[in-house]
Amino acid sequence: MSEKQEGITAKKNDDFSEWYTQVVVKGELADYGPVQGTIAYRPTAYAIWESIQKQFNDMIIGSGHRNVYFPLLIPESLLTREKEHIEGFAPEVFWVTHGGDNKLSERLAVRPTSETVIYSFYSKWVRSWRDLPLLLNQWCNVLRAEIKSTKPFIRGSEFLWQEGHTVHATVNEADEEVMRILEYYKILVEDYLAVPVLIGKKSEREKFAGAFYTTTLEAMMPDGKALQAGTSHNLGQNFSKPFGIQFLDQNNKSQYAWTTSWGVSTRLIGALVMIHGDDRGLVIPPKVAPIKAVIVPIYKGNEGEPVVKKANEIKSALGKHGIAALIDARDDRTPGWKFSEHEMKGIPVRIEIGPKDMKEKKVVIFRRDTAEKKSIEESSVAKATAELLDDIQKNLLVRAREALKKQTIEAKDYADFKKTLEERGGFLKCGWCGSDKCEGSIKEETGATIRVIPFEQDKKIPDCIYCGKQGKEIVYFARAY
């Protein structure tokens, strides 16, 4: 492959960070904005996001949730009402202080998350046990001032997400909701994005600011750093009390409600780029790819017409199977150029049709994940493409699972823990005594934090990796994005 500058020049294994930036920018997913940490989501990235929205909406609407929209601006007095919550978010809140030239009497926060503003409504809307559960979700943007190390999709000052906010009569119902959503997230992330995750709880130190407890999905990136792919929180009565979300139960007794919140963001796009991309560029999992196949007609001089006509026939054959395809019949680009470009942009399947194929009634079909090409009967192209798309989707998840397995390492002792973390990163599986002190010391000494306390615990719990006392739980430590 030539080293032309418009291609991806960084290697994924040599310079991961530079490689990621090139794939995102040159693959035309995003472009940097004029304000730090902001990006434009270009058509391919936005289409992937819409695909995520569709899948997740189908799941939550099916289970009785409804979509809504709440205000962007939150008065300071409201944002600061729950103490732990504001302490967690204070450093990254953007404040609106002026309307035109006039200084506002109260500062307004641009939402970093919407619990507080939403609960100001919920306190009015929830009156009776008959109003519960209240199951609402919104798709919106949020802003968090990120001063250092921003990365497109992974960490930015503005991102898109969904935030679900539900109210329940009992803690059990809230628990069930938290787990239901976590399960939906797992399906979304693994079955659609082909990104395997570990699921479990966060430690007290790492939980959402103000939460009773937080559950999480954690993915592992090829450079050995963990990425939080989504979270689902049980907020207990921590918010219902300061915000006055109360209802009268069947016994005419006033009760504080139990609330949950949960979200996934456009960060998921970053995860799929990091996990599936290669030295040629993006690899988009077929289920979320806006264009599943690109057809490249190849011809000499004035022989193009029958080839382009054939390409159109193939496109409509694919269309009948529900496969969105694009014909690239530009005559100012050579086939090789087109191949490189579509590979860089991650289109899962390419179909090449030229004079040789026309004679034999065949086409060449190429799969992006393994870069394999083969010649097939033209009459079977739709079926073959559908099968190939399925196979690519499966293969991406299998490959990613293997990588996750290799990057999940049992630490023998603390020296081994530090050595492994330093050399290759990954999830370090070990015992933990449950003390915040050990967790904090490890973070200070190594930069690693408890990413997840898995729900599925082994029978035998090893001693704490740090203090050597009786282990309470098995946990996974990692450095994280």
Add this chain to the structure above:
RNA sequence: GGGGACGUACGCUAACCUGGUAGACUACCAGCUUUGGGAGCUGGUCGUCCGAGUUCAAAUCUCGGCGUCCCCA
């Protein structure tokens, strides 16, 4: 949170040290020729991150801001 490197056209880069007409490649536009792994010829368009200072003169020197990347925590 700490440290380092760097900002010149879409991109990559030269001129910077030693102040004096910003140049190459690529991309882009037009035309012609081309098409099975980043095609050729001819012509053309586009640039010194922002602000202040020093100077007759600033891409170049000084200060500040903004931005990007890397390493460590």
